[in-house]
């Protein structure tokens with residue numbers, strides 16, 4: 001049986017928040033169709049990697065909730081592009097230093113779209129400190145945004161999926177946490193950032209057990225993907241080649257891994273390293289300090 005992605009029967013059923021059952025559940029066509037009614041919250045999605053992932057997920061049929069903190073104009077542009085791809089998107093502002101704002105985010109998304117099926121934790125603070133300059137203020141700032149917020153959002157998604165499960169036996173959710181290859185290749189730069197991502201990686205394993213069987217939790221760890229204000233274009237190109245494969249990750253590579261993690265129903269409690277093998281090499285300093 002063929003299952004055209006935009007067949008009226010499929011779309012009308014999906015528009016009502018149901019999953020089309022006329023296709024075999026694991027066929028690619030069914031996957032595309034099923035994504036049509038589903039909603040994903042991508043944090044930090046106004047710019048850079050978050051934006052790339054938002055657009056890739058919209059292109060695959062997901063309704064995208066675009067979270068941002070200060071990049072309001074960029075968030076509006078990302079929403080417009082997502083709407084052009086999947087038909088429904090909206091932006092939501094929240095500062096992840098503020099626990100109440102984090103706790104309110106998933107209910108706001110659910111009120112807007114009627115459902116939430118997936119969460120991509122990409123928003124991140126990345127500020128330099130070292131063993132010499134380390135202090136509680138920097139540690140707390142990184143832990144709030146990079147660890148506490150992703151865990152609270154996963155908790156809220158789980159509660160939402162459990163509530164839905166009362167009426168829908170098939171209700172399932174998935175969380176993708178953006179990590180970093182440097183967890184497998186540590187250097188002493190960005191100590192608070194690295195600690196916060198190491199804690200998120202550990203939290204991912206704990207949550208994979210705690211939120212099963214309704215919600216899966218998967219890590220995606222990019223290598224050097226986008227440049228920073230600390231690097232010239234020439235230096236970035238040179239560092240990007242520093243990997244066993246001769247190229248680190250691109251935004252498209254990372255987005256493809258996130259999409260795979262969202263769609264593959266047997267992956268949980270593990271991390272996909274998407275870095276050209278950079279984690280297998282030894283770097284004495286962070287890329288941005290090289």
Ligand SMILES: NC(=O)c1ccc[n+]([C@@H]2O[C@H](COP(=O)([O-])OP(=O)(O)OC[C@H]3O[C@@H](n4cnc5c(N)ncnc54)[C@H](OP(=O)(O)O)[C@@H]3O)[C@@H](O)[C@H]2O)c1
Pocket residue numbers: 043044045046047048049050067068069070071072094095096097121122123124125126145178179180181221222223224225226227
């Ligand atoms: N870029 C890379 O090469 C690379 C490499 C390895 C891992 N990663 C990981 O991949 C993810 C995305 O990377 P990226 O370079 O795109 O990230 P990024 O530019 O450093 O940050 C993404 C977004 O996080 C948001 N954010 C920062 N502080 C926040 C707060 N207190 N509350 C809410 N949002 C906040 C910002 O939103 P606003 O702009 O709206 O303020 C920012 O645009 C991160 O988790 C990062 O650790 C990236």
